[in-house]
Amino acid sequence: MTRPSVDLTAHPNVRLGAPADIEELLPIINHAYRNPAGWTNESHLVEGARALKDDLLPLMDESATPSTAVLVYTSPSETGGECLLGCINISMTSPQVGYFGLLAVSQAHQSQGIGRRLLTAAFDVLKQWGADKCEITVLIDRDQIMQWYERHGFVKTGKCIDFPKDAGESKLKPGVRPYLVVMERQL
16 A cells, blocks of 8 residues: 655655655754753653654555655755755544644754744645644643644644553653643644
């Protein structure tokens, strides 16, 4: 089984991620989520790596997970190749509902619209795949992040789910409420 087609022509700096990107993406993801210097970090709530190579491989293997993809944001590098600046994981949870997670932008390039551009590309691909709604889950104590998503059209659904017990190396710090808020946005 193969992934549904993806048309990213309206998003010139965004392409499908590939296994060869993992080594460059891991520091971007883990730094964005765990470095206390950035506004997107959750290091005061969660410890351990946000993502490992084994977490990303199945997200990029279309034969293993055909309704899942990682989109990456690129910029030309000084050596003539490209430099990865961010990523977002998208998937279909039902025929009309998409989901995204793992939105990460290099801390050196945050507040430049890259996250918004990745979201827009993710929404376009999810619509191409048949979604009319997109859901996300956010750790209940991450008010600033939820406010950012609300500014981008998401609303809280009133539902919460348990923080996953199989979250790899990510472990909640003592005293952190173990719930994720479900948010959604019409596409």
